[in-house]
Amino acid sequence: MTENVTGKTRERDIPDNVRNVLVIMTDQHRVDTIGCLGNPHAHTPVLDEMGNNGFAFTHCFTPTAICTPARASLMTGRLPIKHQVLANPEWNIAYQTDIPLDAWTYTQELHDNGYNVGIVGKYHCGANLPSAFGADDDTYWGAENPVGNEKYVAWLKENNLPPVKAHDLWRGELPGKRPGHIIAARLDQPEEATFERFLADRAIGRLRHYAKDWKDSGKPFSLDVHFFGPHLPYFLPDEWFDLIDPDDVTLPENFGDSLIGKPPVQQNYATYWSTSSFSNDQWRKLIAVYWGYVAMIDFEIGRIMDAARELGVLDDTAVFFTADHGEFTGSHRMNDKGPAMYDDIYNVPFIAHIPGVSTVGRSDAFVSLIDLTATVMDIAGLDPALVPDGRSIVDLTRGDEVPGWRENIVCEFHGHHFPLQQRMLRTREFKLVMNHESVNELYDLRVDPAEMNNVYTVPVYDEIRRELAKELYRQLRERGDHSFAKWMAAMVDFDVPLVNTARSDLDEVISD
Structure with missing residues (x-):
């Protein structure tokens, strides 16, 4: 039996010093963009080191492949059908998009049990911000990089960095030969001026503050760092835009999906994103740019990990990497995400390292993004059962078989742009x-x-x-x-x- 920070006791087979949690999350991130998860042409040395020295789950699934409901599930530990936050605030028709103020959240639970709790970057769970749920709020509004945010603009000026400007816009063509959505563009900025660098700097600043409290007084911390990328559009400096050779890109097997015999809405989404208006060579370049975006984020994650190492907290900190959902990037002739429950957008990366617990390995156990919430509770010495729809993966990361672990997984979808109900058994x-x-x-x-x-x-x-x-x-x-x-x-x-x-x-x- 061990004590948590409130003096309550529960079984906890985790080293006593491991109290802190660092969660790094990306947005709209395909599993096949990461080297340690199978991409031989990826430039992801930081995530590869994390995966090769930690524990990776190959069958992690998001409860729903859309930002706000998935992130609300992470916060509340509940399935979308239960928390009822079912759509993004943007393009929403009629659904609730705010986490209710009286909802249970893991952030409030940790705060109430003596933790420093912070969220840096993307939140996207409505107008009730993290400060309403016990967390220090370093978040920014928007589905994509909010490059007009006043704090970012001020940061650029303080550091004598150029403002956001782009050229070489890649966009498809809508019916009637009208210009479609912008998929990618070249930034007229160095990497040091990107929003990703800004978020990493904010995260490192918050980490320094929490690490000092941990060293000085033993106050543990939970820090979430949520990047907006590699969500489209892919706006990148030249060095990252051209990092990956398009000749190294093999178009996905389902790139040529006819969509015959499938729900007609899938063809409508292909039209919406103009995916058929790009040639195969253009698609190879777009996919290469997407991988380049992942590489740039990997570089920023490396800066955060280096700071944690310098601050001397990694031996006391469980580190997780995951994403809210994937992206089509041409698969099934679609882009973005939407009303189609393919693994391209439902299977997400999930890498864990818990000092003194995790072995180095892989697991094909069916895990959910909500299991991360239960795992954070477990590491804090709190009851994972407070997360009704998730289970701690601590024992799985030991390489153990866990009796009664789920043999399949169910996911749900409630609409994007318009209400549409789907359910999946995988x-x-x-x-x-x-x-x-x-x-x-x-x-x-x-x-x-x-x-x-x-x-x-x-x-x-x-x-x-x-x-x-x-x-x-x-x-x-x-x-x-x-x-x-x-x-x-x-x-x-x-x-x-x-x-x-x-x-x-x-x-x-x-x-x-």
Whole structure:
């Protein structure tokens, strides 16, 4: 038994000195952009060192592939269907976009238990800012780098750095030959003037303050550093824009997806992002630029890690790297993220190093972004059960088998630009996606890992489809996602009763 900072006790099989947490999160980050996770052409030495000397999870999934709901899940430890923060503030139709002020958050819990708690960078969880939830607030508003932010502009002036300006804009073409979205551009700034450098400097400043409190008084800290990139558009200085040779880029297998037999909204998204208006060579360059963006962020992460090393806190600090969701970057002829539940945007990087605990290795266990919340609680000596929808991965990082660990994972989507309901069950061998307004999807990942061929209506998969649907239905009911589950019960040919979420007087009459 060990004491936490309030004197409460609980089982904690973690070295007593390991009390601090450093979480580094990126936005819209594909797993295949990182060297230690399989990309031989990536320039990610810092993340590679973290992964090669720590523990990497190859099957980590975001609860939903959109910024605000995913980040709200991290803060609250709850699934989107439970916390009900279901859309980004930008382009939102009707959903709630603020974490309620009375919501439980891990930041408030840590603060109440004597921690320094801070969030630097992207927050994107609505108008109720981190200071309302026990955290020091060094965050900035926006879905993309907020380069007009007054603090950033002042920082540029203080350091005699040039303001933001760009040229060589890469944009597609919309119907009617109208200019489409800007995907990439060259910054007329050195790396030292980028918003990424600004965020890293802010993070290092906050880390210095927390490290001093830790050394002087033993006050532990939890610091989240959230970069806005590599979210598009990719605005980079020349050295990073041209870092990766496009000839080293192999177009993804699903780049040529016809989208035939799939929900029509996917083709609409391909049109929205003008993905077909770029040639194959142009796409190789765009992907190379995206990898260059990852490399530039890796460089800034290195500066933060160097500062932590110089401050002498790494032996006392659990370090995690992850992302809120992935990005298509041409996969399935789409860009950004959206109403399609492919691994390109749902599978996210997750690397952990817990001093004195983590072995060096890999795990293909199904883990969720919400498990990070439970893990932070575990490291703090607090009860991970306060995170209702996550589990601590501490024992997994030892390389241990954890009894009762999930054998599959369920994800959800509620819309972006417009409300649209989707639910997904991902197993080792299959993926089932239920689209309430359109075509359902089933992918046999054993022979089709790129998720190209929808076999939902193929007769040979009938039994498999029914079993997967039953399992998804069971988990949706268990999660409290009753409305979608009821819809499934009417739409899928499996043997489950059509039940209402609450009995009515009419139910009583019928049952009698």
